[in-house]
Amino acid sequence: MIVYKFGDGSGAMPPDLSPFVVKLETWLRFSGIAYEGRIGNLNAMPKKKLPVAVIDGVMVSDSSAIIDYLQRRHPNALSDARLDRVKRAQSAAIKALLETHLYFVTVYLRWAVDSNMAIYRPYLIEYARLTAPPPARALIGTVAPAVIPIIRRKVLRQAWEQGIARHGYDDIVRMGIDAWQAIADLLGDQPYLLGDEATTIDATCFAWIHTTAMHAFESPVRDFVAQQPALMAYHERIAQRCWPELAKASRGGPSGSSA
Numbered sequence: 001m002i003v004y005k006f007g008d009g010s011g012a013m014p015p016d017l018s019p020f021v022v023k024l025e026t027w028l029r030f031s032g033i034a035y036e037g038r039i040g041n042l043n044a045m046p047k048k049k050l051p052v053a054v055i056d057g058v059m060v061s062d063s064s065a066i067i068d069y070l071q072r073r074h075p076n077a078l079s080d081a082r083l084d085r086v087k088r089a090q091s092a093a094i095k096a097l098l099e100t101h102l103y104f105v106t107v108y109l110r111w112a113v114d115s116n117m118a119i120y121r122p123y124l125i126e127y128a129r130l131t132a133p134p135p136a137r138a139l140i141g142t143v144a145p146a147v148i149p150i151i152r153r154k155v156l157r158q159a160w161e162q163g164i165a166r167h168g169y170d171d172i173v174r175m176g177i178d179a180w181q182a183i184a185d186l187l188g189d190q191p192y193l194l195g196d197e198a199t200t201i202d203a204t205c206f207a208w209i210h211t212t213a214m215h216a217f218e219s220p221v222r223d224f225v226a227q228q229p230a231l232m233a234y235h236e237r238i239a240q241r242c243w244p245e246l247a248k249a250s251r252g253g254p255s256g257s258s259a
């Protein structure tokens with residue numbers, strides 16, 4: 001199976017800056033399902049979003065749709081089938097907190113804060129170069145810097161329409177910290193979010209912790225997550241199981257060159 005994502009795994013780009021891609025890859029690694037990561041051109045994707053998977057020739061878009069598709073075909077994959085109704089509801093609520101609330105906090109902090117945009121810019125230029133047709137690659141260095149402000153305006157318009165960008169920086173930071181405090185409280189001292197066994201929500205939560213606390217983008221939200229011992233121990237536990245190469249790197253703290 002092929003996973004189209006933002007990084008190409010070559011080292012030219014970090015494994016991935018997208019929490020949705022890291023969620024899918026972590027779920028695949030929990031499940032022991034082999035995949036090949038390839039850089040995906042957003043404009044060529046059916047929903048203009050990544051990740052997208054090609055499974056036995058069938059293209060499936062959306063991390064959750066891909067996981068559902070694979071859960072029906074791989075009986076030994078990481079499964080939520082044994083969860084009771086309350087745990088299933090908890091999983092749905094945590095998923096919404098991460099994917100439809102904290103995701104937009106992250107988007108805002110990456111794209112609206114100038115110092116984070118300066119960190120983001122080289123990755124965006126490299127992504128544009130790697131997804132450009134080969135004859136155009138040499139020109140990306142001159143074209144991409146002019147295009148990035150246009151993309152930035154588009155992303156911030158989406159954040160305004162979604163609602164997050166109508167608040168000020170301090171309020172957004174507070175919302176982010178409150179949501180992460182809720183996740184930390186839900187985890188408590190359990191090994192995984194819903195108890196002793198990992199389920200799909202752990203792949204999601206790992207991805208959000210990783211893309212918040214281990215990346216170079218700076219914010220009080222990142223600092224808060226990085227200072228929660230239970231969240232970081234949980235991150236390390238899952239990294240050791242699914243991402244041994246990152247588990248080693250993560251002991252050094254946030255870095256611009258990890259996933």
Ligand SMILES: N[C@@H](CCC(=O)N[C@@H](CS)C(=O)NCC(=O)O)C(=O)O
Binds near residue numbers: 018
């Ligand atoms: N519901 C989708 C969300 C995927 C998503 O939002 N991906 C972002 C990257 S984190 C994306 O492709 N954004 C490109 C754009 O909006 O232009 C999933 O679970 O895969």
